[in-house]
Every structure is written in structure tokens, then in C-alpha cells.
Amino acid sequence: MDIPLEKKRFTTSRIFILTTIVLFIAFVVFVIVSSSGPSKLNVENERLTISEAVQGVFQEDIPVNGIVLPITTIYLDAVEGGRVEEKFVEDGAIMKKGEPILRLSNTDLELSLVNQETAVYNLLTQMQIQQNSARQNTINRLNQLTDVKNKLIEAKRVYNLNQKLYDKDAIGRQDLIASENEYNYQKQRLELAQQVVAQDSIATNQEFSQAQDSYQRTRTALELMRKKVGDLIVRAPVDGQLTSLDAEIGQSKTKGERLGQIDVLSGYKVRVEVDEHYIARIYAGQIGTFNFSGKTYTLEIKKVYTQVINGRFLVDMHFQAEVPAGIRRGQTLQIRVALSQEKQALLIPKGGFFQQTGGNWIFKLNKDQTTAYRQSIQLGNQNTEFYEVIDGLNPGDKVITSGYDNYGEIQELILN
Template structure:
């Protein structure tokens, strides 16, 4: 009869595996406990940027770019259409006021001017004829008035004489009555002649006024027509530099077409593009600064254009004091546009850490500078150089401000 052999539960190999596993787990637990449960990463200090938190003057601003433009630009539009016959100056010429730039020809307009001049001449001739006729008619009425007046004077003399003789009974009643009737008749003729002469004077005055008014309107129309013909010569409206001249000899120009522009060189302004995100915070009088030839200069917002195009709007800024020497039209400027007043704040320099943390935390160095650990913070406003620290940091704290992309999810950095 065979005796069964009892199988051992733990072989030497199993015991070795179990012992090794226990040792490994113990080592891991030891490392975790000794490190406080935080993952660490060795970092070379030469590959990171360490900055000091400071307490200083803070002003929120944003970086914007601007283009230097003339203080005033006058556009040259064709007031009348026509064909380009002559060009007197070249693009870029410094112009004086009323100096001719180019000449157009327009036969229809010039023919209309001739017809208008003829109409004025005919009207003036007709007015002279009418005035002569009115003057002759007045002379005739004055002559008639003279005759009537003379007859009235004679009738009055005879009436007064016969009245005296009749009172003395030197003449009969019939003779006296005849002289009285003639006197009354001549008196009525005299009054009627005076009314006719007065009415003629009023009528002549009205006709003269109407003729003058008609002539004045025609003269105004002629003056306007001459101006339209004169506008065929395009002149500089102000003193400045001619730019963007687009006309060529023989080219047909329609009324209203843009021919070029005159840039007034008495000063400059800066046209600035700003993201529409800031439109509610931009207003006239805000300031901006820019560096030029080693100095900082100040600009003031003069006008805000609220129309948004492609997510941006524009403002015009003027130089606060004098224009920097050497600045030129078309030059690009990098401007710091202030969005708030200056105030005291805790500041942390801007850096690549923000892209990883969103400003919610940062690696802060220990007092001995050998370790950097995570610290929760709260940031406020920002400008081109600093973030405003609201919570989590104090002045003189040292923090890592370079990019955190290579740190992964490490909780602490061991600095070497």
C-alpha cells in the first residue's frame, strides 16, 4: 500500500517572491512617507527663471500698436467729371494753398457756361429796353402832369377873380358858375394826374426790383456755372504734402472720384488699433506711453471710433507735449495704453508660468532656496510687465516665473 506524500504549501521560490514583494512595498511606503506624500522633481536652476515679488506702483495697461499719421488729411475728390488734360505736379510735392494740381476738360460744362453767359447778356439787354420804355413813359406822364398843373393854376386864378367880382356884383352868376365848374374840373384832373403819377412810380419801382432780382438770380447762376468750370482745375485746398495722386493724362474722371489727398504737416497723430474686448474701458483723455530714441513719450486719446471691424476698433491719439524729433509719417509705435490710475500693489513679474497655472498657483522658493513648492495665489489686473497679486504672496517672496511645461504634475521642485 502506497503512503501519500503531503505537498508543501510554501516552497523556497514562493517564499523568496513574497519576501521580495514585501521589501519593495516597504521601500515604496518608506519613500512616500519620507517625502511627505508629495512628488518631487530635480531641476537645474540655470534652466528656470526665479523672480522676486515686490511692492510698488502698479497701473493696468495693455500693449497696442499705432501708426503715425498727419494731424489732418484733406481728401481731393473730383467736384466735376472730365478728362485729365494736364498734371502740374507729382505725387509727394509740398503744395501751397490754391496751387493747381491738375486740369480736367468737360465740353458739355463749358458749353453750358457759354449758354448761361448768353442768357445773362440777353436778360441785361431786355432790362435796359424795359427801363428805357419805363423812363419814357414816366417822362410823358410828367409832361401831362405839367399841362394839367398849368390848367389847374389858370382855372384857380380865374375862379378866385370871378368870385371877387361876383361878390362885388361886377359879373353875373352864369360867368362865375362857369369859372367855378372849370376850377373843380381842373382840380379833379390834377388829383387824378397825381394818383396816376404815383401809381406809375410804384409800378416802375416794382418792375425795377423784379428785373434786378431776376438779373441777380441769373448772375448767381452764371457765377455758379463759372465756379463749376473753374473746378475743372483741381487745386490744393490747404498747404501740405500731396499724396496718393492717382490721375493719368487722358484718364476719364467721374464726378466724386478720389484723386488723392493733402496731408497737413503742421503736426502728427497716432491711429491705434485696439481689441474690441476693451471698448467699454476706452474713452477720450486716457494716456499711453511709448519709447523713442531712448526716451519715453506720452500720448492722449483724442477721439474714439466705436465702429468695430474684424474684432478691433480704432482711436486717435495726440502727443501730450512736443512731437519727438525724427518721427515720420507711417512709422509704427508700440504703445502701453493705461486702463487705470496708479496705485500701490504687490507685484509679480509676468512669465510663462501663467499659461500652465492660469494664475491660480505658483512655485514658491523655500527660505534656503533649495526647494520650490506649490502655493495657491489670486491675481488681479495686469500690465505689460507685472501681475497684481491679491492673495497668496508677500513682498520679497521668490517664485519661479518661467514655463512649467516640463514640470508635469510635480508638487515640489528640488533646485540644484
């Protein structure tokens, strides 16, 4: 009699299949759990820049480049046009005020001077003739007045004599009346002669004054013409160094054309270009500093040129107190211009992390400095060295300030 055998529920093949399924499920779960957690990346410490957040003095400033220029530059323009006939000095010469630089020639201007001089001499001759004529006329008027006075005296004497003779019946009444009429006639002539002399004197004075005014105007015009001719010799307006001289013998220069410039060597200034973004924050009196030969020097903004060209505007800065020895015109200086007053703030050094994070977060190290994780932060102002931390960090915190180019969406760094 056959005995029925009990069928096995777990064969070797079935066990293998079940084991495989369990391992696969475990792997899937592991992957899901791993992907849902923070992404990590192992990095070498040597590739990182680790900085510490510190409490310190903060001042907002901007870096700018400045060019050293003479304290004053006076441009030489051709006051009158002409041909360059002679050069007395060459470019770079040290000039004293009034020393000649070059000579121009202008035939038309020189001819106008001759004509003006001739006009002045002719006017002076006419004035002399008029004055002589006026003097002669005055003398004649005075002679006539003297004759009238003499005849009046004689007429009065005769009239008085006839009055006495008539009282004694020595002469007739007709003789008395005739002498009286003659006396009255001479009195009227005297009054008229005196009026003529007075009016002649007034007229003479007016003519003389008008002639003097005309002569002075003509003389002034002559002096101006002489000055214009004198301006054909270009002279140094101040003591200084002649630079940028642009004139060669035989070359024609038009009126107003730039010939060169005189740089006053009594001091220097620094001309700075600033980005237009800061135009509302730059003003006269602000301070800038720079290093030269291992020493720090101070500059002060004296003038701001508000015209913006190609996104930048100009600022003139003057040295405060000491001017660096050995500084030269045209030299470039790297200057830090202060935009705010000094204050206490939490600071972290500037670094490449800002380009990827925009200052919104940073990798902060744990206490044992084995890992670093993302930390949200808020930055304020900045200068050439530091960022001002408003929120997110405390003094003594260690952070990574080097660039984050290779970290992508990494949430945590494992430091090796």
C-alpha cells in the same frame, strides 16, 4: 531499536520562500506609500526662471501698435467730373494753398457756362429796355400832371375874375357857372393825375425791384457756374504734401472720385488699433508712452472711433510736448496705454507659468531654495511686465515664472 527523528519546521527552501514573500510585500507597501505621497521631479536651476515677489508701483496698461500719420489729412475729390488734360505737379510735391495740381476738361459744363452768360446778358438788356420805357412813361405822366396844374391855375383865374364881374353885373350868371364848373373839373383832373403819377411810381419801383432780384439770381447762378468751371482746375486747399495722387493725362474722372490727398506737415498724430475687449476702458485724455531712440515720449488719446471692425477699433493719439526728431509718416510705434492710475502693489514678473496655471497657483521656493512646491495664489490686473498679486505670496518670496509645460501633475520640484 530505532530512534525517531524530529522533523525540521524551517527548511532552506521554506526560508527562501518566506523571505521572497516578505520582500515582495515590502516592495508593494513602498510603492503604495510612494504613490500616495507628493510626486517629485528633479530639475536643473539653469532651465528655470526664478523671480522674487516685490512691493512696487503698479499701473495697468496694454501694449498696442500705432502708425504715425500727419496731424491733418485733407482728401482731394473731383468736385466736377471731366477728362484729365494737364498735371502741374507729381505725387509727393510740397504744395502751397491755392497752387494748381491738375486740370480737367468738361465740354458740357463749359457750354452751360456760355449759355448762362448769354442769359445774363439778355436779361440785362431787357432790364435796360424796361428801365428806359419806365423813365419815358414817368416823364409823360409828369408832363400830363404839369398840363393839368397849368389848366387848373387858368381855370381858377377865370373863375375869380368872373366872380368879380358878376358882382358888378358885368357878366351873366351863366358865364360865372361855366367858369366855376371848369375850375372844379380841373381840380378833379389834378387829383386824378396826382394819383396816376403816384401809382405809376409805385408800379415802376416794384418792377425795377423785381427785375433787380431776377438779375441778381441770374448773376448768382452765373457765378456758381463759373465756380464749377473753375473747379475743373484742382488746387491745394492748404499748405502740405501731395500724396496718393491718382490721375493720369487722358483719364476720365467722375464727380466725387478720389484724386489724392494733402497731408498737413505742421505735426503728427498716431493712429492705434485696440482690441474691442478694452472699448469700455478707452477714452479721450488717457496717456500712452513709447521709446524712441533711447528716450521715452508721451502721447494722449484725443479721439476714439467706436466703430468695431474685425474685433478692433481705432484711436487717435497726439504727442504731448515734444515730438521725436526724425519720426516719419507711416512709421510703426510700440505704445503702452495706461488703463489705471499708479498704485502700490505686490508684483511678480510675467512669464510662461500663466499659460498652464491660469494664475491660480505657482511653484514657490523654500527658504534654502532647494525645492519648490505648488502655492495657490490670486492675481489681479496685469501690465506688459508684471502681474498684480492679490493673495498667496509675501514680499521676498521666490517663485518660478518660466513655463510649466513638462511638469504635468508634479507637486514638488527638486532643484539641482
